[in-house]
Amino acid sequence: MAAAHGLGLKRPSAIPGFGLALGFTLTYLSLIVLIPLAALVLKSATLGLSGFWEVVTGPRTLAALRLSFLTSLFAATVNAVFGTVIAWALVRYRFPGRRLLDAFVDLPFALPTAVAGIALTALYAPNGWIGSWLVPLGLKVAYTPLGITIALIFIGLPFVVRTVQPVLEEFDRELEEASATLGANRRQTVFRVMLPTLLPAILTGFALALARAVGEYGSVIFIAGNMPYISEIAPLLIIIRLEEFSYPQAAAIGTAMLMISFALLFFVHLIQAWQRRRFGHD
Numbered sequence: 495m496a497a498a499h500g501l502g503l504k505r506p507s508a509i510p511g512f513g514l515a516l517g518f519t520l521t522y523l524s525l526i527v528l529i530p531l532a533a534l535v536l537k538s539a540t541l542g543l544s545g546f547w548e549v550v551t552g553p554r555t556l557a558a559l560r561l562s563f564l565t566s567l568f569a570a571t572v573n574a575v576f577g578t579v580i581a582w583a584l585v586r587y588r589f590p591g592r593r594l595l596d597a598f599v600d601l602p603f604a605l606p607t608a609v610a611g612i613a614l615t616a617l618y619a620p621n622g623w624i625g626s627w628l629v630p631l632g633l634k635v636a637y638t639p640l641g642i643t644i645a646l647i648f649i650g651l652p653f654v655v656r657t658v659q660p661v662l663e664e665f666d667r668e669l670e671e672a673s674a675t676l677g678a679n680r681r682q683t684v685f686r687v688m689l690p691t692l693l694p695a696i697l698t699g700f701a702l703a704l705a706r707a708v709g710e711y712g713s714v715i716f717i718a719g720n721m722p723y724i725s726e727i728a729p730l731l732i733i734i735r736l737e738e739f740s741y742p743q744a745a746a747i748g749t750a751m752l753m754i755s756f757a758l759l760f761f762v763h764l765i766q767a768w769q770r771r772r773f774g775h776d
Contacts, residue, residue: 531752537745549746554722555731559747562728563754565639566707569646574700577654578692584655585662599656602649607712614645615717637719642727645713650703657699661692693769701762708755 538546549555584596602610618625618635625635635641665688673683711729719725728751735744 534745534752535749537742538749541742541746545742546746546749549743550750554726555728555747555750557723558726558728558731559750559754561639561642561726562708562751563758565643565646565727566704566710567758569643569650569707570700570704572643572647573650573654573703574696577651577699577703578658578696580651581655581658581662585659599652602652607649607710608716610648611645611713611716614641614648614713618644618717636717637721637725639725641717641719642714642725645717646707646710649710649713650707653702653706654696654699657702658692658695661695665691690769694766697762697766697769701759704762705755705759708751 541549550559580599584592584599615636616622618628618641620626620629620634620636622636628635633640635644669687673687709729711727711733714727715730718727718730720727720730728747732744732747735741735747
């Protein structure tokens with residue numbers, strides 16, 4: 495080995511064809527992801543810095559961005575909690591219809607988003623099956639931000655369930671038994687032993703659900719009502735600007751969404767890295 499180092503020889507890579515695979519990966523990502531994103535930013539740059547700032551800080555744009563990101567964050571948080579509970583029930587318990595319920599979780603993946611939006615609107619409209627019961631209680635779901643949130647919860651739930659479920663299936667039951675042997679109650683076992691192990695998967699599911707919700711369009715426009723300053727989401731505002739042939743303005747709104755989304759996802763990844771270092775998952 496020392497002689498090899500002295501002669502300047504390189505150790506063979508543990509992965510055959512690593513250089514070729516890395517080159518293909520970078521090329522593919524550049525063509526599919528980086529170049530289109532760069533084109534989006536360059537298109538918005540034609541407005542100039544002052545023009546870009548004027549577009550993204552306009553009252554209508556700010557209202558749309560605020561609605562999109564707040565409803566997406568809330569929906570992703572709800573999915574992180576209840577998606578984990580559903581994954582727990584599917585993994586830890588055996589009950590009639592479990593396999594059928596497990597299959598139902600994937601339906602939002604397969605269902606066209608427009609169909610999901612129409613179905614949710616039919617259910618939660620004031621004359622719908624569920625909406626007709628909620629209106630007398632003073633709750634209006636369809637054509638409000640609440641309806642948008644429900645649609646985003648619907649399309650984002652599978653991301654959390656399918657991310658947490660494999661981790662739960664591989665969780666070592668002996669750790670739970672050891673915790674109980676050392677005198678920990680069930681609550682302490684869940685929050686001090688199991689949750690640190692599940693947290694990276696939960697955060698990953700949260701990030702995926704958030705990313706999907708921010709850019710969701712098809713399932714939202716039917717139930718949103720699309721009223722400016724009230725229930726108009728940012729993706730719809732981009733479509734409106736494109737229909738008006740205001741391509742630089744549409745690109746500016748898209749760039750603003752890209753920057754905010756990147757900041758949120760980067761923050762989630764920082765939390766994941768900190769959590770792994772703290773609990774020794776590296």
